[in-house]
Amino acid sequence: QQATQYVTVPSNNNDATWKAHQSNTSANDYKPLAGNANRFYSPLVLNIAASENVTMQELESIPGTGNEGRVSKKDILQYVEDRKTAGTYRKVNHQQGRVQTDNDFSEVAVINQEKNDLPRSAPQLYSGNVEIIEMDRMRRVIAKHMVDSVHTSPHVTSFSEADVTSMVLWREKIKKEFEKRENEKITFTPLFIEAIIKCIKKYPWLNSSIDGDKLIVKKDINIGMATALPSGNLIVPVIKNADQLNLVGLTRQVNNLATAARNNKLKPDDTAGGTFTLTNVGSFGSIMGTPIINQPQVAILAVGAIKKKPVVIETAQGDSIAIRHMMYLSMSYDHRIIDGALGSTFLNAVAKELENFNGERDF
Numbered sequence: 456q457q458a459t460q461y462v463t464v465p466s467n468n469n470d471a472t473w474k475a476h477q478s479n480t481s482a483n484d485y486k487p488l489a490g491n492a493n494r495f496y497s498p499l500v501l502n503i504a505a506s507e508n509v510t511m512q513e514l515e516s517i518p519g520t521g522n523e524g525r526v527s528k529k530d531i532l533q534y535v536e537d538r539k540t541a542g543t544y545r546k547v548n549h550q551q552g553r554v555q556t557d558n559d560f561s562e563v564a565v566i567n568q569e570k571n572d573l574p575r576s577a578p579q580l581y582s583g584n585v586e587i588i589e590m591d592r593m594r595r596v597i598a599k600h601m602v603d604s605v606h607t608s609p610h611v612t613s614f615s616e617a618d619v620t621s622m623v624l625w626r627e628k629i630k631k632e633f634e635k636r637e638n639e640k641i642t643f644t645p646l647f648i649e650a651i652i653k654c655i656k657k658y659p660w661l662n663s664s665i666d667g668d669k670l671i672v673k674k675d676i677n678i679g680m681a682t683a684l685p686s687g688n689l690i691v692p693v694i695k696n697a698d699q700l701n702l703v704g705l706t707r708q709v710n711n712l713a714t715a716a717r718n719n720k721l722k723p724d725d726t727a728g729g730t731f732t733l734t735n736v737g738s739f740g741s742i743m744g745t746p747i748i749n750q751p752q753v754a755i756l757a758v759g760a761i762k763k764k765p766v767v768i769e770t771a772q773g774d775s776i777a778i779r780h781m782m783y784l785s786m787s788y789d790h791r792i793i794d795g796a797l798g799s800t801f802l803n804a805v806a807k808e809l810e811n812f813n814g815e816r817d818f
Contacts, residue, residue: 494524500531507535593688604750608789612745613799615784617806619761621814622646623780633818637703641818645705647733647758648678650808652698655731658801660793662730664751670792679729679749680709682716683739690716691749693729702818737761743783753789754798756805758782782809 496504496514504514514526517534521527581587590598626641633641655662655676663672676698679691692712697705715721731752736744737760744757759782766779784806788798 494519494526496526497528499528500526503528503531503535507538509535591686591688593686593690597689600750601747604747607750608748608753609791610745610748610787611790611793611795611798612785612787613795613802614743615799615802615806617782617784617809618766618779619782619809619812620780622809622812623761625812625814625816628814629818633706637706639703639706639710641702641706642709643758643761644680644709644733644735645702646812647735647809648680648694648697648705648709649702650805651678651731651733651756652676653808654801654804656698657804658797660797661754661788661801663753663792664730665753665789665792673730675728675730677728677730679726679732679752680712681732681734681746681749682713684719685717690721690726691729691732692716692721692725693727695728732756733758737782743785745785746787748787748789753793754786754801755788756784756786756802758784 494515500514503509509531513534514531517526517530518524519526520530622643626643626646630641633639659672660670662676663670665671675696677693677695678697679693681689681691683689692715694700694705694708694712697708700708712721712725715725729749729752732746732749732755734744734746734755734757736746736757740760742759742762744759746755746757748755761780761782763778764781765776766781768775768777768779784802786798786802786805
């Protein structure tokens with residue numbers, strides 16, 4: 456696996472810096488630097504470093520483009536120039552050997568080093584008082600998954616707003632009785648999932664994946680629910696065959712999986728096989744979001760925080776203003792297969808299901 460790193464590119468060249476060191480750079484007149492080196496440096500590089508007050512610690516942090524990763528004349532001059540100028544960041548692709556700055560493309564040496572051979576940190580990239588924290592394994596997996604998803608699927612996000620007053624009042628009315636009878640606390644999540652399931656049955660392409668030029672429409676409806684962990688990481692347990700469960704069954708599954716996730720007791724099978732994902736960005740106060748698709752699915756729906764707002768209500772007597780419980784919904788979908796018409800139709804269908812919630816229903 457080829458590695459990618461970030462380095463700083465100054466907007467001007469470093470010819471002047473090099474000319475200042477062209478003379479008197481023989482192997483005998485370099486000044487020793489304080490500290491022990493972990494790799495070989497040529498006398499020329501050491502001379503430039505000493506003249507420019509580059510410490511051994513700084514020298515050790517410079518990514519080398521020379522033979523066996525050695526710091527070359529070009530590398531040290533680049534570093535010196537970077538310290539003098541406010542540079543722009545460029546990304547070095549170690550497979551293609553090209554970099555892009557804000558203004559142009561430039562050729563750079565091809566660096567084919569394995570990830571473990573690259574420096575762990577590059578202090579010259581950071582300014583001010585910083586702390587460098589290594590990602591844990593789960594965060595590395597999440598990061599890779601997010602990047603892969605964006606590279607795989609052309610994301611489009613549509614938004615809708617729903618009046619969920621009937622649903623909010625119904626839950627408030629029955630939640631104590633529900634907990635007493637079922638020994639489970641009912642949240643809004645199973646109600647959202649219930650609405651999603653109804654709409655997937657009407658628009659089954661949202662419950663699919665893409666294999667090359669084929670669309671694989673899933674007959675099983677397995678709903679993933681993004682769950683935040685105490686560590687700050689995210690995991691997506693899956694309710695298998697969610698369409699075969701009633702509201703009580705959905706509530707139990709939601710609570711059991713969420714509890715297992717928070718206690719790090721999920722099994723591998725608990726996070727496998729999802730066909731559509733729900734994420735509740737409102738649980739942290741956000742009113743809407745633009746979620747990233749959970750591959751290989753083709754859509755993910757986000758629900759925002761439920762807020763009381765003044766809304767125009769149409770009645771037989773005319774329009775009036777009332778305080779209602781309102782919520783934004785947003786859905787990101789794979790534009791390779793889901794067009795804006797289908798994506799928006801599905802999203803608005805979910806919103807209508809929530810708006811038309813039967814406040815007199817039993818549970």
